[in-house]
Amino acid sequence: MQEKLAKAFQFIDSKRDEMVSLWGKLVNMESGTLHREDVDKVAAFLRETAESFGGDARLVEFPQAGNGLVADFGPPTDKPHVCFMGHFDTVFPQGTVSRRPFKIEDGKAYGPGVLDMKAGIVIQLYAIRALREAGYSDRRIRVVLAGDEETGHSKSEMARVFEEQCAGAIAAFNFETGDVSNALVVGRKGTASYDIAVRGISVHAGREPEKGRSAILEMAHKIIAIQALTDYEKGITFNVGTIKGGTVRNAVPDHAEIGVDVRVMEVDQLDYVDRKISEIVARTYVEGTTTTCVRESGIIPMSRTPGNERLFDLVRRVSEELGFETPFPIVSGGGSDSSWSVKMGVPTIDQMGAKGQWNHSDREYAVVDTLFERTKLAVACVFELEKFQGQSEVGL
Ligand SMILES: [Zn+2]
Structure with missing residues (x-):
């Protein structure tokens, strides 16, 4: 295996310019989640690229969201496949590319989505090429990429596609x-959000205040009750993040509304949260007011499973053997598509992309050398999977 690994690494070293060039090309293609046509162009380009790299690629088309992509590399074998995951949409509006196109300065690459996560796409495609170049054919590698990750697939079935395509895999790596900091993600919090509105009765605050029913007072009770549900030990947090209400100072307010963000560690905590919010919505503190609540779509958590822990141990061991900095495991507060692979029982490690900072902002950058380092890490981890007990194999 050492010989094969050396061959794969040589290939990566010889393709550095080509990798950076593909990276730049991807960054310089607009793909803001909300601009479907832009996202679809990138999907089509990646399909061609995957095919030219020997993949069997197909678009997953959606009428109301950017297309996704699934590509299989290598012939089917009797062993479970390996999943590489990610997305090619970004949070940036049209015109961002012309304002600040891809550039490299002092070893750092800049541009919209350079870190989140166009680097990760280059990494997975070149890891696969390097594996094939080295003669790897033990397992099929399946690339699953979303075109609407940044909006949580609210208008597509892409979450189901991740579930279907990852099901049965020995392991999944999300780039x-x-x-x-060299942290790798072994778990992610899930999210739920609620818009709550109170109706009261408005009257002049001086003339007959006793006839009014203050929506703000009612909401104030509810806010305190909601915030009090936060349980740091269980990792469930409630945040009333926005508030609006009333019209003028001298009128009893007849409306108030809040936006609530909730984070959970485990899938079943979402039901608990729903129940608690419903109880507070149903309870009336100021007689004569009424409350309504709308739940927005959320993301289920990526549970920190024993399978994820074992896969992390493998990645850490491989990193150390290669002389790379030792990674450490974290549970992240933000969501990603790894929730879907973990839901299907597939051991998953997330945040395997190039290293950098400040994604979703103008300051976003990625350290160029880590593009190659992480490609090598991915290759070595795939080789090492031969010693790995997948979730399905240990019957967890
Ligand atoms: Zn991302």
């Missing part, structure tokens, strides 16, 4: 935004 999302890596971090300069």
